[in-house]
Amino acid sequence: MRAAVFRAIVLAIPACILAWQVAEAQAGEEFRSVVSVRVTHQPQDATIPWQKTNESTVLGNALVLATGQLLTTADLVKSATLIQVRKLGRYPDFQAELFLVDYDLDLALLTVADTEFWAGLVPIKFSAAPITFGRFVINRWRANGRFEQGTGEVVDLRTSSSRFGSMEIPIMRGNTNMTGLGWAEVMTVNGELVGLLTSHNRAEIQATPSPTLALFIQTANKLPYRGFAHRGFSWQRLNAPALREFHGLALDAPGILVNKVFAGGTGAGILQEGDILVQLGDYVIDPEGLISHPLYGSVLFPIAINDTIDPVITARIIRDGKPMELVMRRQRLADEDYRIRPHTFDRQIDYEVFGGLLLQELSLGYLKAWGKNWAERAPSRLVIEYALRSIRKADRPIEHLVIVSKVLPDVTNLGFEGIGNSILTHANGKPVTSLAAFREAISESVRGYHVLKVQSGRGQRKLVFKADEIAGANRRISQLYDVPPPPDP
Amino acid sequence: MVCILSVPALPHAVSAQAESSGQEVEQAVVLIEATIQRGDWFTPWQRTPILHASGSGFLLDKGLIMTNAHVVSDAKQIIVRRNGRIAPSFARVEFIAHDADLALLRVDDAAFDEGVAPLELGPMPNLRTRVRTYGYPMGGEKISRTEGVVSRVEFITYMHSGADAHIGIQTDSAINPGNSGGPVMQDGKVVGVAFQTNTRLNDVGFFIPTPVIRRFLEDISDGTYDGYGELGIITSNLINPSYREYLGLPPEATGVVVDRLIKGASAEAYVKVNDVITAIDGVPVAIDGTIDYHRYTIGLEQIAEDKQLGETVELAIWRDRAPRTIRIPLMNYPDAERLRFRFDQLPRYVVYAGLVFMELDQEYLKTFGNYWQNADKALLYNHFFRAAEDPDFEGKRTILISRVLPHEVNSAYRRYANTIVATVNGLPVTDLEMIPDALKNSNSLFLVIELEDGRKIILDREEAERAHPVILDTYGIRQDQRLP
Structure with a gap:
């Protein structure tokens, strides 16, 4: 891992x-x-x-x-x-x-x-x-x-x-x-x-x-460090009388509606879409999602997850009309729970240069390279992907979005110069779910060619490289642009 | 209709005239003043404030003035004045092409152009040749004339519609607000219509060249403007030798490879992904997708651009390692409308119990102002990218709740503006027209609207029904829907 x-x-x-x-x-x-x-x-x-x-x-x-x-x-x-x-x-x-x-x-x-x-x-x-x-x-x-x-x-x-x-x-x-x-x-x-x-x-x-x-x-100071936990689901207020009645709740009953459950975090694998979350630990959640906290007063409930250092937290829910009590493990989002990492400080950024295409896993740090107004200036397709799908949903496989961040011009990638900042979706017919998956996909060519597919904004576009020329091209490009081998995973 | 007879005769009629002198040109250039009121896409049951705008135009035939569509779009009243003639005349739009940013105005006042020779259309000007631009920049009463050279010919986006690209000519002849619609002249003939600038470039203006103007005139010769056919082929260049070899192309072959076919457009039934287009109407296609056209190098789409709906385009293609020829009748592409700014029409909407349902389109995104790229990212994804990435979505409309007009019945949902609607009472939402029926499609006590982000809006049916007229009255809404 x-x-x-x-x-x-x-x-x-x-x-x-x-x-x-x-x-x-x-x-x-x-x-x-x-x-x-x-x-x-x-x-x-x-x-x-x-x-x-x-x-x-x-x-x-x-x-x-x-x-x-x-x-x-x-x-x-x-x-x-x-x-x-x-x-x-x-x-x-x-x-x-x-x-x-x-x-x-x-x-x-x-x-x-x-x-x-x-x-x-x-x-x-x-x-x-x-x-x-x-x-x-x-x-x-x-x-x-x-x-x-x-x-x-x-x-x-x-x-x-x-x-x-x-x-x-x-x-x-x-x-x-x-x-x-x-x-x-x-x-x-x-x-x-x-x-x-x-x-x-x-x-x-x-x-x-x-x-x-x-x-x-x-x-x-209580090692191993567990960190603070993430709630692990999206939710909706139940503050409309009709919405409450629809879910069989009395007008004065507490609870919020669980919408989508993430692959990681505290609710992962325990909560389900449509659950009514009534209580977390000692805190009853009102229909607006507020709890009455002894220190902070009336605040949104997610901070209740990190109110103690206990490894578990009890949740009272209503599922299909029946009250239930669940024990949830307080956990943060792990690396595999992110499609797009929120930060990459203190670590070598993994990359691959293939036929002059610079491939890397998209991160918020990459988008922030566009400066203070990165949300307006960074490539809009990538900004949208971060905004909508940076955290993996429970029904999705593990994936770290791979992009062609730029093209290092060379004879082998003639005609592909304009595909910088596009999303790499397939390599040799296999879905690219990470840089590791890409490396696996190109370990064997298909009928003498490596065929990559990128999402260009106007549709999918193919990029073709001759398999017997790619190693030489990679050496040549690495020398020309002074690219060292990528860091060890 | 008079124009049916007069317009087709134009090229012949004007070609008989002598080239216009500078003074004659000035006589034929008019100031156009328009009173404009548009639909309001933020508050769709209302109109925008009344605005006054001015542009330029020129006499193309007796009683007929050519100008830009954007000069007279959404106009409630149009007044035209000739240079040096104080008396105004009223004009009306006879034909308008928003996708080509061209319009023909009719002036019924016979005295308006008495003794004035219409201007004649000329050819495409050559690069680096001089042109003169006539018009009324900033609406001044005296005509202005500037000079410059033709500096570039290329496919450019016509900003009026925001979605259509045609051939456009760049010049350093000053083109300023108010010049729009004025003639660009060379050797006494019209070689273009001034129409837009690029504020990021210095001293650069653009004009619409005569092939686009002639196509417009030919299109309206049957009395209606039908617009452009859309081949709907997304291609990649084949500059890369490995790619050409992978496709099995002979070494000497040229062309571009088809990446995607737009659903519902002309080529969908005829062309396949991975076909290589080697020629169009017998004109060879280069490996970067360009063709030779009137001494210029331009995108292969230009061949289809010059044609009318129903005409065919012949493609020479390379499929399954063998050449073949296919003929494609050109069709209109209705889905392009959602990508264009809309003019001379009012926004469609449905209001129910304070929830305002609208279709996501370019006009709606414009309500976010200059920073529309900061709009909700789900809206931006659906509008700009989803059709290209999700074949099941292509051609579908995105219906959203644009606003929630607060009332007791919906106040819990006041933050649900700009959310995409997935289902209404269990029915998947595919267009705005279905919303009124879908809202009635339930015997349950509740009205259930599921949003694409997973949230739900649940309203008590009876309470919503009672609140509906009250909300219309409170917010001054005379009609709860506009679905023409």
Whole structure:
């Protein structure tokens, strides 16, 4: 099986760090609980997958934890080549290592082996309850070594998709006059942690609330890391009286309607289309899909799936008019549950150059190579495929969509130059469901030819290569365009 | 109809005239002012605000003015003025071809063109030769004349319909808003009708050349405009030698390979996928799909472009490693309508219990504004790609709930706008016409609408029936459907 969609790097934690115990920071001492993080990153170039982009460095923040770790965002440390941390705004810099990064949650844990680093730092107290509205303090280190505090205001807390994935978690939304945020700035109220800032657009900020952060830390230190779970199905509100009556529900009865069930996630293999989902764990789901959460108030039910670290969750449903109780395994979407991966950080991008056709599995990272407005600028057929069919439905076989991302011009592909960014559907008569399936399909030619079919937008189009010439062409093209062999699977 | 006699006689009649001098040309070029009101595809029971637009035209025969279709589309009133003649005359559309962006106007006022010689149609101009464009850019009262050279001849999309491509000529003679419909002249003859620009290019305008104009005039010679036949053949080039060898083509053979046949179009019953088209009407087809045409190299479709519906196109093809010849009668392709912008017609719709049912077409997508590519992705997929990828879907219509007009009976579904309808009361939805009957097709207490994304809309039948007239009244809807 290929690498999972999250990456867990477990390092040996020095005994001295495990034994590290200090009192929690007092209000006004936040500068002892927040450290600056300087990250150099160099992601793979999604459009030329054997190359890396130019390296760049960004300055962010991390929170000192009582576990002897630092908490920051996955966004800050993605594709990192060097992570350095600095405490109290003063030289020296210490090298940090990734302990665990979860891109679905946009959170990461760092460790620092040098015990000297931890002297003078104190963990911050986590607020037991998040703030759903009201003012907070933003704490961050600046490049000039000064600690800065500003204010903002939370206006809303809602269930929302995480930054890099389709998982639904509680997200605080608010505003501030500070600029240049979004790099794991620490949010406090009365000296207690209430959230970690994950994004900033103009005056608007988003942040992950403290209970989710605490749950992540708890889960991350209970190896093997299971991650947070995905619901694994699409659903519909049952807030129309006729809709409820049609499904045999009383006007005041709780529950939502399960529509399509995905191949992976918590509901996979358990729930069925047409089920009425009445309760998840301790939470009764109202007809609007809302639960009454003790910390977050009235929020959409999917966050109930990640309310504890228990491996299972109980669901009460109504199926064909009969009440039932089901035990569902809390699980995230695995790599095989995606037709189009939401992220490919920290991994070599697999590719194949065949007759000058550059083949790769479509990912959101590839689409985002078109820049900030990628949804408008990237090839529309591929954007549509991502929007409609990125998660595999239960009745579909495992598939990672393969595209011809570009054509490296050569005599062997004369006439095929215009088929960049088309979907590869067949090779030698076999469906192409992944790069591995493509490699298998071309292991034998058909009557002396390799025949590929692509979806061109105007219909299927064939691409033909002579089998006895393809090896020579591949060598020639690899030399000409300096293409190394693809990474080992 | 007068034109039945006069139009076919045009080429002969005008050819007898002397070439027009610059002054004579200016006499024959007219300013066209149109009052326009269109259907509203967002609120389909209403009309858009009344707009005033102006363009240009030229006298093609006594009382007949040629212009662009887009100058007079959806016009409620058309006024024409000749250069230097203050008195306006009323005109009406005699023929209009939205797919070719051409129209003929009739002016009944005999004094309008008294003493003015109509302009004569000329040939296709040569590349790099000079042309003059006449018209009334920005609606000014005085005629304007600009000069430039013919810089390119190619198949281009005619933006008026948004879906039709014909031969078009590029020039650097300035063509600005208001020039539309004006003549492009060379050696005292009309070599084209100015019609569009490309804002991404500097100082570039396009005009409709005379083969397209002549085809239009020939089409209307029987009193109706029938439009273009659609071969409906999607091909790939055969530039690649391996591909040619794979198909068993002789080394010297040229042509293009058929990838797909559009359902319902002319060639579907005659041509097969993997056929190689080697010649069309005896004209050899090159490996990139081009032919020699009037000294230009252009796509093989041009042969069918010049023909009328019912005429045949002869294809020389290579099938099963042997040559053969087939003759294809040209037919219209009705499904192309959903891909075109619509003019001189009103949107079709059905409103029931506040749910607005419409057909997905180019006009509907336009309601999303300049950023229509940000429209719901399921709509974009069905409109632009699905027919090419799903043979079972080809030719089918996509019916959607475009809006939900809030009322107690439907308020739970207020977020269900722009959703594709799969079934109504268990009946698969294939067109808009079936919706009223399908809504009645149930003895159950409920009206059940299944959406393509898996969601359901369930309404209490009796409550919906009671709410329906109230909703029509509340939202000012005089008719609950338009299904002409």
